[in-house]
Amino acid sequence: RIYKDCVVGSFKNQTFLISIYQVLQEHQHRDSDLFLLDTRMVWASEEGWLEFDITATSNLWVVTPQHNMGLQLSVVTRDGLSINPRAAGLVGRDGPYDKQPFMVAFFKVSEVHVRTTRSATGRRRQQSRNRSTQSQDVSRVSSASDYNSSELKTACRKHELYVSFQDLGWQ
Numbered sequence: 001r002i003y004k005d006c007v008v009g010s011f012k013n014q015t016f017l018i019s020i021y022q023v024l025q026e027h028q029h030r031d032s033d034l035f036l037l038d039t040r041m042v043w044a045s046e047e048g049w050l051e052f053d054i055t056a057t058s059n060l061w062v063v064t065p066q067h068n069m070g071l072q073l074s075v076v077t078r079d080g081l082s083i084n085p086r087a088a089g090l091v092g093r094d095g096p097y098d099k100q101p102f103m104v105a106f107f108k109v110s111e112v113h114v115r116t117t118r119s120a121t122g123r124r125r126q127q128s129r130n131r132s133t134q135s136q137d138v139s140r141v142s143s144a145s146d147y148n149s150s151e152l153k154t155a156c157r158k159h160e161l162y163v164s165f166q167d168l169g170w171q
Helices: 055-062 123-128 131-144 149-154
Strands: 002-003 015-025 033-043 048-050 071-077
Touching: 033 055
Parallel strands: none
Antiparallel strands: 002 048, 015 033, 015 071
């Protein structure tokens, strides 16, 4: 959400097109690669909170944080003139605390899939396991520690089971 004050200066009779983009890639000698997330048309006289839907990028950032290159805001007048967001009345992070921009995110656990390691603790499984895979298990445990233990217990996941065909008499 971004707060917009009423414009009283040179743009007071204007209509603004406010667009918010996900930055995909930054370049040294040319403009960044951008992905349009949401657009709003507002009058200069409007005042209040503007809401933009950035669900597409926030879901990506949760699953792969390294893709978070930030957001970019653009304000264009009806005549196609690109202007400073402050001139359009938008309050930035240097504005009053109660009017600074912020992001609200709601995530359903079922929508953001996080893979976790699974292991069986049965003796027969451990005895028959190839010893070379034990070093892989150590690296898996360290990556699982990145997650909250309560999340691991409640996560919907597949479980490994040991079945002995000999015990069942199915040799």
